[in-house]
Amino acid sequence: MHDPTWFKFHAGELVGGCGILGLAALRFKNILERRKRNIVKQTAATYARFPAHLMAPRNHTVRNAVITLSCIGFSALGGLFALKNYIILTNWDEGHYRDLIGDHVGAIICYKKALRMDFGLRHTHFLIGESLVRAGRVHSAIPELELAASGDQIDPLASSSLGDAYRSVNMPYEAALAYKQATTISSLDPTYYIHIGRCMEQLHRTDIAYSAYDAAIRVDPQCESAYIQLGSLLVNTGHLDEGRANLKKAISIAPRDVLAHSTLATAYARFEMYDDAIAEFRKAIGINPKFSIAWFNLGVALEHMKQWERALEAFNNCAKLSPTGAAEKRASALASNEIRTIQARLRRE
Numbered sequence: 495m496h497d498p499t500w501f502k503f504h505a506g507e508l509v510g511g512c513g514i515l516g517l518a519a520l521r522f523k524n525i526l527e528r529r530k531r532n533i534v535k536q537t538a539a540t541y542a543r544f545p546a547h548l549m550a551p552r553n554h555t556v557r558n559a560v561i562t563l564s565c566i567g568f569s570a571l572g573g574l575f576a577l578k579n580y581i582i583l584t585n586w587d588e589g590h591y592r593d594l595i596g597d598h599v600g601a602i603i604c605y606k607k608a609l610r611m612d613f614g615l616r617h618t619h620f621l622i623g624e625s626l627v628r629a630g631r632v633h634s635a636i637p638e639l640e641l642a643a644s645g646d647q648i649d650p651l652a653s654s655s656l657g658d659a660y661r662s663v664n665m666p667y668e669a670a671l672a673y674k675q676a677t678t679i680s681s682l683d684p685t686y687y688i689h690i691g692r693c694m695e696q697l698h699r700t701d702i703a704y705s706a707y708d709a710a711i712r713v714d715p716q717c718e719s720a721y722i723q724l725g726s727l728l729v730n731t732g733h734l735d736e737g738r739a740n741l742k743k744a745i746s747i748a749p750r751d752v753l754a755h756s757t758l759a760t761a762y763a764r765f766e767m768y769d770d771a772i773a774e775f776r777k778a779i780g781i782n783p784k785f786s787i788a789w790f791n792l793g794v795a796l797e798h799m800k801q802w803e804r805a806l807e808a809f810n811n812c813a814k815l816s817p818t819g820a821a822e823k824r825a826s827a828l829a830s831n832e833i834r835t836i837q838a839r840l841r842r843e
Contacts, residue, residue, distance in 0.1 A: 582608045598629035650680040666693040684710035684717040718744040729761040752782045771795045786815040790825040806836045
């Protein structure tokens with residue numbers, strides 16, 4: 495994606511440069527008029543290059559020279575800018591390729607080469623920031639993303655990426671401001687409002703979180719993620735019926751959304767409705783058997799129902815899976831502890 499101000503900036507450069515060439519040519523007008531006859535007389539070679547009928551009084555040689563020089567200036571400047579653009583795009587393309595193969599350091603080098611060609615290209619700062627995030631250098635990425643998200647015409651993706659970077663280093667307030675900036679540019683994307691809501695929940699500003707999720711639903715009434723977040727917030731603040739209604743709405747929009755079923759099951763478990771919770775956890779697992787968190791929560795619900803054998807099976811299934819994220823790893827570790835606890839209980843019985 496090209497920064498829209500890039501084209502305006504270089505169009506101004508092109509026009510200004512050509513104007514300067516035109517003015518320079520005009521400054522030589524008087525000199526050419528004074529010397530044109532002397533030039534013709536001095537050498538035959540010069541006379542041959544400037545025939546007498548072109549050098550006659552009251553002709554338009556000087557004006558034509560100015561026009562010619564201006565045209566040459568346009569062509570030369572156009573060629574230089576085309577070459578510069580080609581170099582920038584080539585470095586962008588190579589950077590994209592290196593990002594795809596996992597060579598994020600190499601990608602950053604390519605993007606910095608493009609940046610040296612033009613420091614005003616905010617999109618290049620965005621690409622550098624994204625590569626730094628992928629390389630795990632989030633703190634270094636933030637200044638680059640801040641540059642990308644500054645100026646008059648901002649790419650909402652840059653603001654959103656800046657918000658993601660702030661959230662990953664536990665700066666929810668700054669993240670919310672970045673997402674808010676994204677909504678002012680692209681107000682029809684519910685994702686930005688959902689991110690604001692999550693940040694506000696982290697800051698314990700549930701009133702603003704409610705408003706953010708409501709805004710996401712108004713923007714897109716079929717956004718199941720907004721209903722899931724709103725339903726979860728309502729349940730966590732003690733409003734089971736309203737929360738359940740929103741979660742069921744999410745399921746009606748996306749029946750195979752694992753998170754919707756799992757969140758509804760967690761809501762039931764919170765209010766000790768374990769039969770309903772077990773049914774929803776099993777639906778989530780039926781959709782994605784590798785969802786380790788659902789297996790663990792199913793085991794906990796079965797423990798509350800004193801169904802030890804089934805709980806042990808659920809915890810075993812959780813522990814067998816290869817965890818990826820931090821939440822999955824924690825669920826796997828807790829499942830291993832529960833397995834030992836249940837086995838000790840069964841031996842005593």
